[in-house]
Amino acid sequence: xxxxxxxxxxxxxxxxxxxxxxxxxxxxxxxxxxxxxxxxxxxxxxxxxxxxxxxxxxxxxxxxxxxxxxxxxxxxxxxxxxxxxxxxxxxxxxxxxxxxxxxxxxxxxxxxxxxxxxxxxxxxxxxxxxxxxxxxxxxxxxxxxxxxxxxxxxxxxxxxxxxxxxxxxxxxxxxxxxxxxxxxxxxxxxxxxxxxxxxxxxxxxxxxxxxxxxxxxxxxxxxxxxxxxxxxxxxxxxxxxxxxxxxxxxxxxxxxxxxxxxxxxxxxxxxxxxxxxxxxxxxxxxxxxxxxxxxxxxxxxxxxxxxxxxxxxxxxxxxxxxxxxxxxxxxxxxxxxxxxxxxxxxxxxxx
Amino acid sequence: xxxxxxxxxxxxxxxxxxxxxxxxxxxxxxxxxxxxxxxxxxxxxxxxxxxxxxxxxxxxxxxxxxxxxxxxxxxxxxxxxxxxxxxxxxxxxxxxxxxxxxxxxxxxxxxxxxxxxxxxxxxxxxxxxxxxxxxxxxxxxxxxxxxxxxxxxxxxxxxxxxxxxxxxxxxxxxxxxxxxxxxxxxxxxxxxxxxxxxxxxxxxxxxxxxxxxxxxxxxxxxxxxxxxxxxxxxxxxxxxxxxxxxxxxxxxxxxxxxxxxxxxxxxxxxxxxxxxxxxxxxxxxxxxxxxxxxxxxxxxxxxxxxxxxxxxxxxxxxxxxxxxxxxxxxxxxxxxxxxxxxxxxxxxxxx
Numbered sequence: 034x035x036x037x038x039x040x041x042x043x044x045x046x047x048x049x050x051x052x053x054x055x056x057x058x059x060x061x062x063x064x065x066x067x068x069x070x071x072x073x074x075x076x077x078x079x080x081x082x083x084x085x086x087x088x089x090x091x092x093x094x095x096x097x098x099x100x101x102x103x104x105x106x107x108x109x110x111x112x113x114x115x116x117x118x119x120x121x122x123x124x125x126x127x128x129x130x131x132x133x134x135x136x137x138x139x140x141x142x143x144x145x146x147x148x149x150x151x152x153x154x155x156x157x158x159x160x161x162x163x164x165x166x167x168x169x170x171x172x173x174x175x176x177x178x179x180x181x182x183x184x185x186x187x188x189x190x191x192x193x194x195x196x197x198x199x200x201x202x203x204x205x206x207x208x209x210x211x212x213x214x215x216x217x218x219x220x221x222x223x224x225x226x227x228x229x230x231x232x233x234x235x236x237x238x239x240x241x242x243x244x245x246x247x248x249x250x251x252x253x254x255x256x257x258x259x260x261x262x263x264x265x266x267x268x269x270x271x272x273x274x275x276x277x278x279x280x281x282x283x284x285x286x287x288x289x290x291x292x293x294x295x296x297x298x299x300x301x302x303x304x305x306x307x308x309x310x311x312x313x314x315x316x317x318x319x320x321x322x323x324x325x326x327x328x329x330x331x332x333x334x335x336x337x338x339x340x341x342x343x344x345x346x347x348x349x350x351x352x353x354x355x356x357x358x359x360x361x362x363x364x365x366x367x368x369x370x371x372x373x374x375x376x377x378x379x380x381x382x383x384x
Numbered sequence: 385x386x387x388x389x390x391x392x393x394x395x396x397x398x399x400x401x402x403x404x405x406x407x408x409x410x411x412x413x414x415x416x417x418x419x420x421x422x423x424x425x426x427x428x429x430x431x432x433x434x435x436x437x438x439x440x441x442x443x444x445x446x447x448x449x450x451x452x453x454x455x456x457x458x459x460x461x462x463x464x465x466x467x468x469x470x471x472x473x474x475x476x477x478x479x480x481x482x483x484x485x486x487x488x489x490x491x492x493x494x495x496x497x498x499x500x501x502x503x504x505x506x507x508x509x510x511x512x513x514x515x516x517x518x519x520x521x522x523x524x525x526x527x528x529x530x531x532x533x534x535x536x537x538x539x540x541x542x543x544x545x546x547x548x549x550x551x552x553x554x555x556x557x558x559x560x561x562x563x564x565x566x567x568x569x570x571x572x573x574x575x576x577x578x579x580x581x582x583x584x585x586x587x588x589x590x591x592x593x594x595x596x597x598x599x600x601x602x603x604x605x606x607x608x609x610x611x612x613x614x615x616x617x618x619x620x621x622x623x624x625x626x627x628x629x630x631x632x633x634x635x636x637x638x639x640x641x642x643x644x645x646x647x648x649x650x651x652x653x654x655x656x657x658x659x660x661x662x663x664x665x666x667x668x669x670x671x672x673x674x675x676x677x678x679x680x681x682x683x684x685x686x687x688x689x690x691x692x693x694x695x696x697x698x699x700x701x702x703x704x705x706x707x708x709x710x711x712x713x714x715x716x717x718x719x720x721x722x723x724x725x726x727x728x729x730x731x732x733x734x735x
Contacts (some may be wrong), residue, residue: 144572183648183649185647185648185650186546186648186650196548197547197548197650198548199567199648199649199650200568203568203572206564206565206567206568209564210564210565213551213557213560213564214557214561216550216557217551217554217557220552221495221554297534297535297536297537297550298534298550299537299548299550
């Protein structure tokens with residue numbers, strides 16, 4: 034971790050909001066590993082600094098890198114204080130990955146929290162970027178949650194790039210409003226905005242959370258650690274998933290694509306693998322054996338099923354394909370990737 | 385104009401923002417004339433009070449009605465001052481028609497003005513409504529400007545109720561964000577929201593304004609007053625228009641429709657007549673004679689044509705039709721309506 038804020042010649046500076054979260058840390062690691070970034074199609078330049086903005090501190094191994102700075106605090110407070118000793122974005126900021134957000138369950142339980150964390154923070158961040166002389170690239174993590182099935186506006190069988198989003202949650206509405214702000218700030222020349230809609234990510238490492246989608250990681254992660262887990266929806270329920278690696282690849286591609294390759298200012302939907310819990314369990318059995326797959330309890334929960342069945346499960350991500358972003362070919366590939374990356378965690382859990 | 389703020393038993397109170405504007409005054413006159421309002425499909429009740437909120441005072445004949453109160457000031461300031469002697473909405477407010485807005489040209493020239501007048505005012509109004517114990521009906525005047533033709537996301541030949549809006553102006557983005565806020569405040573049970581997308585209104589009485597669409601009224605209104613007027617686009621350019629009367633009918637129908645008739649929380653696009661300047665001039669000639677139609681100068685202006693040609697011209701307003709809202713059958717009908725309603729203005733102008 035460096036305290037030196039002098040810009041490095043011929044290099045670029047990156048800001049990641051939500052930088053201590055699962056995706057933020059993973060994105061930072063990927064950027065540090067690749068070392069260079071091609072800014073909207075330009076020749077690659079060294080990444081001189083990555084600022085991770087979050088309420089929590091990032092892990093020590095990331096902080097140990099000289100190129101990493103942590104800015105710890107409430108994002109709204111950091112953005113709103115105009116005389117902050119260390120502003121979130123500066124004249125040297127070339128790329129902002131805006132991942133910070135309150136999750137859907139929180140936003141549904143506390144409307145004002147969602148409006149502050151997801152809507153107001155996004156608007157204030159964009160205003161801060163607009164105030165800079167340079168025009169930073171802003172990659173905004175939107176979500177498949179902008180789509181929702183509702184009476185009178187049923188979802189089409191397959192989500193296309195030009196499908197009308199009709200969000201059925203405050204989280205989805207706030208993300209969709211963020212996409213609109215991104216589009217207009219870009220059109221006005223205040224920023225170079227790239228909105229990407231992220232899929233449900235599986236397999237997430239760590240612990241279960243309160244999200245209705247939690248089981249889509251848990252039903253793999255827990256059995257692999259020797260722990261029973263529940264699948265609360267019918268085994269043939271179609272679901273759209275993406276691995277952590279492909280999700281990060283999508284975020285980086287958004288920053289690196291030229292304007293022409295990127296296309297319109299509307300959000301780009303990332304690719305997803307359409308699978309079912311039955312197929313996921315079968316993949317787990319093939320990779321880890323029947324005794325591991327047998328740790329899944331198939332216990333229906335109507336409340337969770339009622340939420341999950343309103344989510345789009347089939348995505349035609351043509352724009353993403355044009356950027357070379359494709360879904361995994363099978364869930365087995367995702368399970369093998371998770372095991373490869375989490376060998377230590379799995380071993381220590383089983384021990 | 386009444387200063388008595390005591391609610392009248394068995395009656396309802398209406399608020400109109402932008403109440404001194406062309407549509408606001410016309411809506412007030414229509415509501416005063418019908419005297420009753422069916423609130424979201426309920427049995428009709430008397431309209432006890434109409435509060436017209438605007439920077440300007442409404443005309444004397446409207447103010448002369450005992451049921452009318454004027455609240456004069458900046459809408460944002462009125463909404464933001466929590467200790468205002470006369471708040472914009474009160475526990476007695478049954479219906480709010482939110483028409484106040486900065487127009488598209490202003491919003492394009494002054495981004496911050498648009499964000500304040502169109503976006504922030506709408507959010508603050510909705511928050512004020514949410515703070516009430518009752519759940520008022522809020523009718524939000526959105527606009528066909530949410531649709532815009534752009535590279536990579538061309539408009540379909542006909543706009544349907546589920547066409548993806550891709551606004552190409554700050555005004556359009558702000559209106560589309562307003563639609564999203566309306567949908568979520570409604571879903572959460574804070575208000576009973578109804579968003580309607582208004583068409584270009586023709587024939588508007590009064591003077592030309594800076595809007596690119598100004599000629600669509602001026603090329604009729606000015607010749608009828610004996611004044612030369614310019615049509616700046618090719619005579620065969622398709623345009624979508626609605627008369628003042630049908631626009632007001634759409635706003636009132638939005639307040640009166642039952643939830644079931646109204647349908648989803650997405651915005652309802654009002655019907656439009658698709659015509660061309662050539663057809664408009666021919667209608668003028670049939671109604672008012674060739675010497676009046678000859679007062680139109682056909683002088684192309686590339687800047688205006690480049691804007692007008694990105695506007696959708698063909699609308700399939702199926703949801704509106706389900707509410708009994710239909711477009712005029714011909715532009716001639718619109719011209720005759722304008723002459724009927726503006727005989728005095730036309731006579732005095734010619735004299």
